[in-house]
Amino acid sequence: MPSTQDSGRFGEYGGRYVSEILMPNLIALERAWREVVPTAAFQRDLDDLLTHYVGRPSPLYLAERLTAHAGGARIWLKREDLNHTGAHKINNCVGQVLLARHMGKTRIIAETGAGQHGVATATVAARFGMPCHVFMGAEDIERQRLNVFKMRLLGATVIPVTGGSKTLKDAMNEAMRDWVRHVDDTFYVIGSAAGPHPYPAMVRDFQSIIGREAREQFLARNDGRLPDALVACVGGGSNAIGLFHPFLEDASVRIVGVEAAGDGVDTPRHAATLVAGTVGVLHGAKTYLLQDGEGQITETHSVSAGLDYPGVGPEHAWLKDSGRVEYVSVTDAGALEAFALCSELEGIIPALESSHAIAHAIPLARELGPGKDLVVNLSGRGDKDTHTVARVRGMEI
Amino acid sequence: MASRIQACFERLRASGRRAFVPYVTAGDPDLATTAAVLDALAANGADVIELGVPFSDPMADGPVIQAAMTRALAAGATFAGVLDVVRGFRARHPDTPVVLFGYLNPLYRQGLAAACARVADAGADGLLVVDLPPEEAAQLTVHARAAGLDFIALFTPTSDDARIAAIAEHASGFAYYVSMGGVTGDTLSDFTTVAARAARVREISGLPVCVGFGIRSGADAARVGAFADGAVVGTALVEAIHAAPRGGEAAAAGALTASFRAALDA
Numbered sequence: 001m002p003s004t005q006d007s008g009r010f011g012e013y014g015g016r017y018v019s020e021i022l023m024p025n026l027i028a029l030e031r032a033w034r035e036v037v038p039t040a041a042f043q044r045d046l047d048d049l050l051t052h053y054v055g056r057p058s059p060l061y062l063a064e065r066l067t068a069h070a071g072g073a074r075i076w077l078k079r080e081d082l083n084h085t086g087a088h089k090i091n092n093c094v095g096q097v098l099l100a101r102h103m104g105k106t107r108i109i110a111e112t113g114a115g116q117h118g119v120a121t122a123t124v125a126a127r128f129g130m131p132c133h134v135f136m137g138a139e140d141i142e143r144q145r146l147n148v149f150k151m152r153l154l155g156a157t158v159i160p161v162t163g164g165s166k167t168l169k170d171a172m173n174e175a176m177r178d179w180v181r182h183v184d185d186t187f188y189v190i191g192s193a194a195g196p197h198p199y200p201a202m203v204r205d206f207q208s209i210i211g212r213e214a215r216e217q218f219l220a221r222n223d224g225r226l227p228d229a230l231v232a233c234v235g236g237g238s239n240a241i242g243l244f245h246p247f248l249e250d251a252s253v254r255i256v257g258v259e260a261a262g263d264g265v266d267t268p269r270h271a272a273t274l275v276a277g278t279v280g281v282l283h284g285a286k287t288y289l290l291q292d293g294e295g296q297i298t299e300t301h302s303v304s305a306g307l308d309y310p311g312v313g314p315e316h317a318w319l320k321d322s323g324r325v326e327y328v329s330v331t332d333a334g335a336l337e338a339f340a341l342c343s344e345l346e347g348i349i350p351a352l353e354s355s356h357a358i359a360h361a362i363p364l365a366r367e368l369g370p371g372k373d374l375v376v377n378l379s380g381r382g383d384k385d386t387h388t389v390a391r392v393r394g395m396e397i
Numbered sequence: 398m399a400s401r402i403q404a405c406f407e408r409l410r411a412s413g414r415r416a417f418v419p420y421v422t423a424g425d426p427d428l429a430t431t432a433a434v435l436d437a438l439a440a441n442g443a444d445v446i447e448l449g450v451p452f453s454d455p456m457a458d459g460p461v462i463q464a465a466m467t468r469a470l471a472a473g474a475t476f477a478g479v480l481d482v483v484r485g486f487r488a489r490h491p492d493t494p495v496v497l498f499g500y501l502n503p504l505y506r507q508g509l510a511a512a513c514a515r516v517a518d519a520g521a522d523g524l525l526v527v528d529l530p531p532e533e534a535a536q537l538t539v540h541a542r543a544a545g546l547d548f549i550a551l552f553t554p555t556s557d558d559a560r561i562a563a564i565a566e567h568a569s570g571f572a573y574y575v576s577m578g579g580v581t582g583d584t585l586s587d588f589t590t591v592a593a594r595a596a597r598v599r600e601i602s603g604l605p606v607c608v609g610f611g612i613r614s615g616a617d618a619a620r621v622g623a624f625a626d627g628a629v630v631g632t633a634l635v636e637a638i639h640a641a642p643r644g645g646e647a648a649a650a651g652a653l654t655a656s657f658r659a660a661l662d663a
Binding site for chain 1: 451453463470506528550553
């Protein structure tokens with residue numbers, strides 16, 4: 001499959017739809033990404049951090065009881081939940097903060113929705129002694145108080161965003177405004193494979209460690225055979241593209257991205273951008289969006305805050321149109337059921353985001369049948385979601 | 398044929414005056430009020446009017462204009478409604494150019510060719526799209542040109558000579574020089590640097606240069622008028638319209654416009 005990253009576009013998607021003021025910065029970032037990241041010195045620093053700080057490689061775990069429950073293909077879990085800070089997010093933060101240091105930037109900013117990317121960024125910024133400002137919707141700050149406290153423990157400044165719907169998309173708007181004001185000294189660590197070029201390709205590259213490891217691990221344990229299918233949840237899409245990318249040229253591997261259907265894609269309360277959205281331009285890229293007929297971005301809903309975003313990374317838009325990746329959706333109820341199932345059957349409490357992928361993996365395993373194998377990206381652990389799940393079950397903890 | 402914007406700057410040059418370019422957000426607090434506000438701007442000395450098209454995610458705007466856009470959308474402003482305001486204004490004011498100022502997505506959603514045709518048909522003269530740098534501009538400018546619309550491009554302090562030239566390739570009407578690395582509503586302090594950069598933009602682009610962002614007082618406008626071809630004032634006007642009692646918006650906007658006009662002409 002040809003990569004179109006050199007032009008900053010994936011087919012018609014991607015690009016750089018930002019104010020002129022940011023263009024020289026994006027061009028400088030692209031140059032650093034191309035020139036610095038491939039060097040032996042950078043890769044050595046990155047490998048060292050991924051191994052000894054993040055705890056990579058993450059295991060590829062055969063989930064026997066989930067497999068038995070599904071009654072079909074074997075279900076393997078790529079355990080990104082075991083990374084430092086509990087999710088895949090840190091893979092990218094380590095890479096971008098290292099790049100920021102190489103570029104001589106002294107201040108880190110980030111946006112966060114559920115707080116996972118904010119915590120991961122604050123963590124790496126603390127590791128390198130860099131001041132870190134995290135923009136977070138006022139609404140999300142209320143909903144995710146634990147992560148807000150963690151970021152503060154890590155020395156970051158959490159800045160409440162009160163504009164718009166007070167959620168992730170508004171935090172991203174505000175981070176962009178901050179970057180416009182501090183172009184010289186500031187590095188903006190975007191948390192998903194979204195935003196203007198080079199972010200989608202750069203985040204994809206930093207997250208592709210997930211797929212490279214999974215491929216190697218699976219081949220080694222299955223006599224050089226590839227898995228039959230991959231499943232990952234898609235909000236902005238960084239964990240999914242990280243797992244998928246190293247398999248895109250393996251035509252025998254079926255690849256499925258799972259979006260958040262919230263109350264259902266036939267209701268207004270969902271976040272299934274690729275399944276139910278239309279093409280537009282937001283946050284610096286052309287991609288699928290949830291928008292109304294006037295081109296106004298609509299508010300989204302998912303029980304999982306990390307999937308609650310009205311856009312999606314442009315490479316996913318391209319993979320959808322090309323047909324290489326199938327995109328489906330799972331409702332809040334389906335994700336909550338998978339959350340419970342994985343906890344009870346495997347002793348692994350998955351993030352609600354990852355629960356969407358598990359929820360789809362079960363019927364897919366049945367469809368594929370015995371003798372086949374599918375790999376699910378368990379992108380994060382569910383500790384952060386226990387309050388939400390308790391509330392849904394009518395309990396206060 | 399010279400565009401209405403070109404003709405306007407030629408008149409200004411002939412009379413040795415600077416352009417006063419007010420910005421207001423369409424539909425804040427409602428579209429009927431915007432129509433009255435535009436009349437007041439024209440009556441009190443506005444040379445070119447920038448009319449903000451509301452967008453749910455105005456990434457390049459500060460809190461004041463962002464809030465105005467949120468209010469406009471909540472009050473039901475639509476693209477068609479904004480064009481109706483332009484159409485009415487054009488019927489009453491045949492010579493005052495109107496530039497629609499906004500973000501790409503509301504245009505993209507209806508198809509860029511169709512959007513340009515509709516905008517021109519309503520009697521607007523140009524488009525300024527803040528999230529459309531020269532690398533992405535061609536997809537719009539081809540249709541804007543065909544519809545007879547000027548494409549007003551943003552030049553910024555981070556634009557070096559090569560970028561100024563690249564931006565200028567798409568630009569017509571006038572050059573909008575963003576005075577600082579900031580968002581609308583921030584404060585401008587370094588006029589000397591702005592003067593030098595604005596001169597460079599004029600030299601390379603061959604376009605009249607209007608300076609915007611951070612011009613909050615008549616004194617700011619006068620200082621900008623000393624070196625630029627015009628001054629853009631947005632946030633201060635949007636604040637005045639929001640602070641005015643209901644029904645008093647046009648009077649407030651008119652009074653503020655008159656004060657900027659006087660400062661520029663002094």
